[in-house]
Amino acid sequence: MGRKLLGGDPLAAVELFPLSHPWAYAHVQQAKHNTWFPEEVPLHDDVRDWYERMSDEERHAVEMFLGFFDPMESLVTTNLVLGLYRVVTAPEARLYLARQAWEEANHVMAFEYVIKTLPVDRARVFRLHRDHPAVAAKEAFQRRLTEAWLAAPEIETVEGLRRLVRNLVGYFVVLEGIFFYSGFALALAFRQRNLMRGLCSIVDWVLKDESLHLSFGIHLITTILEEHPELMTPAFGEELRALVLEAVHLEEAYNRAVLPEPLIGLDAEALNGYVRYVADRRLEELGLPAAFGHPNPLRWMATQVDVPEIVNFFEARNVHYEVGRERT
């Protein structure tokens, strides 16, 4: 490999080619094609659902969902801009980080678009991340990782690099790969009952973006571990595993607060089973042993996410068209 991912001149102008990390540039290219804007999704039907078809418990779950996603997307931007951009210097990776920062901002605006369209208690939703202990705990978890890294952002020492890897795992794997995936399942459970279809179209798009972020993050982490084989020791692996498990506990508590009573089609226990299943997948992706070994209780997510989707004309927003194609 030519250029390393980390530790180049942070102020140098971009000099993209020749590429050292084609996977990073592949993510940039695909991200470009995935460009979308929330205003493309009409929410009339969601508003009608809210008034005509949804129970108080269901409205509570949607408010908790929005109150978590809207502020948390911004934490990712902050961590990227203040924490990572300075040390990740390979230009193809930086291009992606800049793009990702924009996408997170777009997500913040997308959830704000929903919050300002649905008749939710807006003040409550916007304040939720401060007022609700289960949301605040997740935010504190993320902040702790950003603060630890910013306190001494060194890549010259093994300990410094390990703090970076912890940060990357905490953001790309935990926040974007576990917390968000748990939230997606919650939102898509509404679509099983044909509720909140506009919101779910936005979730489809966010899910597409987050799939890229997660994939980029795993590539980033494994490349750093390859470039610095001294980092990974059994003790450090155990530490990362503990980080993921800590996050699982936070998410379980949050989901119990989101779903104090079972909704039709989803309860906290099943959702937390899914969280544990997803956490196992993420651990394996990091090269660590799975922690739970339970099957996925939300098999219906196959219908919502895994299989190819065809959209009936005129009946829903088709999120599969990709923009920015070459004009040849």
Next chain:
Amino acid sequence: MATVVSSRYDLQRGADRHATFDSRILAALQQLPDRPEAEREAAGCLLEKIADEADGGERLDYAEHFRRYVRYGIARGALDPRLGTFDFERLARALDPSRDRLLGYAALATLADRYLVRDPETRRILERPQALFMRVAMGLALAEAPEVRTAWALRWYDLMSSLRYLPSTPTLFNAGTPHHQLASCYLADVEDSLESILGSAYEFGMLAKYAGGIGTAVTRLRAVGAPVRGINGTSGGLIPFLHLYDALIASISQGGRRRGTMCVYLEPWHLEVEAFLDLRRNAGDPYRRTHQLNTALWIPDEFLARVEADEPWYLFDPAVAPELPDLFGRAFSERYRTLCAQAEAGLVPARAWRRLPARQLWLAILASLMETGHPWITFKDAGNVRSQLRGLGVIHSSNLCTEIFLPTSREEVAVCNLGSVNLARHCTSDGQLDWAKLAETVRTALRALDNVIDVNLYPSERAARANRRNRPVGLGLMGFAEVLARAGISYADPRAAEFADRLAEFLSYHAIAASCALADERGSFPNFLRSRWAEGVLPLDTVDELAAERGIPVEVDRAQRLPWEELRERVRRGMRNGAVMAIAPTATIALIAGTTPSLDPYYANVFSRQTLSGKFLEVNPVLVEELCRRGLWERLLPELVAARGDLRAVPGCPPDLVERFPTAYQVPPEAYVEVAARVQKWVDMGVSRNLYHAADRPGQLSAVYLAAWRKGLKSTYYCFVRPRMEVEPATVAVNKARRRPQWVRRLEEELRGAEGNVCALDGTCESCQ
């Protein structure tokens, strides 16, 4: 498999019957796709829920349900009082409860969500599925003489409840109700005046209210900068008015049952065509965007000939070319060329025309199509030259779904009512078609379609007038891909096109014969003598006429198998309907009928379909049967989901099945075009043809659409493009550390050079340049 909905829930809310049913239904659905039989359980439970709601918790047999329902429905104003004129007992006894079991879960969910008649005040469901079919049959039979009404209602009930034939959604919604607007499609032409633009807006709103889809030509609207007489100013052009229609159509939700829908058609010589291409883009001035409105181009041959020859193309403000929308074929080309010469000679004001390479515009069209799915590509000259109503007026656009081709004018809004034969319900056990049964279905269906014209409630006088003069109907089909799969033929196999040809010939022959028979009984449509039918012209004859008009061959096989000369003589004597066939997309009625829509392929062997009534999982049922027969189902199902329905990625799948069951993107788009061409050969109106492209660049689409044009298609419809990336799966373990997602590997390979060589990192490889 864990049950997600805990029994605790049932106990807590035991009193809430609805929630209990919903919980049971979801508990069954959540076991899909692992336990395919759970779909039947969910359907059974939903049937119970519907019956419970309709009969107020009493367990009534169907006959008693029906008696009470019709009486109550009339009293509550939910049903047409004329339904009281039937022999009730005979109808009640004919309802066949076993036919409820033909309806799958997605069908029932869709019916319950939007189709079953509800109490106007309380919104309680009043009818059960068999009562729906009977209510529609009765609504159609209102056009029959009182003494035979009951007999006809019984025949149509049998036809529909066996799912051999279904009328289009507006007929299923509204037949037998006080608001009996039963037609699917309305086509209108907007004139270049504020009176017409705003007057049309009112009319479109009324049409949309009762479930009509609208296709409208807007080519006449003057371009930006054109003078406006009387106010000493200039026009803001076409785009702001389209934004107005967009908002209008979004505001009409048809009571939540269907979205208001509309497609605007523009000819590609309009000065604002480039802004038109941007209407569906996701960035830019929101007032110059239309997120709800569909867009289509109404393309004359002259444009595509210039694309092929790499010649310049001229754009004009219709204010200086008001005659062009009313010309087609050679007459259009001649006038257009004169205008081009005048423009070059300085005889047209500079602001009213522009020249650009035809290929540049073509590429912009294809790029927009690929990125936004719009505009749809339709062919003005094939549409007009091949029309049986040529001479009765110019066709200025197609409809919302690109299968209706009828003339419009200031006085006439064209109307068409549709219905489709379900081929899959005409299969014998060995996968062959039962041709005799098919012929009988066509005859019976055509009479129902003809009746719609008389019983229909027209939302506008312009529409009523046109429909009574031309009496067009559109018989179509669904289940083509299912029948192919049952016969063991891949969609990519040339035998698929042969089969389509034979099938369309058969349907067309019997539909035309049925219309002749109706003419003997009821008389011809009023404009018959001025139509091509009276000249003895048949749809197949128009293929050569199109070739003659174009001066280039129409590349479609001309073989025929049936005794058309005998039929030709009958046609000369009279036809009941000015138009007989149109192949509609049937997206929703095919879901109700439990088969593949129209001529569409299986999207994949497992996929989900997102509709207004929910997101439903579909597994290719023919493949399931085949895998079960070979004892492979249990083992291959998890792999099938992991492979996203693509058998090539299923380890251990027998090669003959991989070949026989391709996904939509594995079939070359040329095969879809060929099937459509062979069907269009026999169809007097149009064929709504969805296309599926695995292409990456817009230029790769060009050959497909040019082939569609050369093969004499009148239109194409949705453009599906294979998405390049897949999202992170939720139920399938893909370890990205060891197995990178396919899309990353593909892009990496591209970046590393065409041969897959690793970039030498010295700046010499292609991707580094």
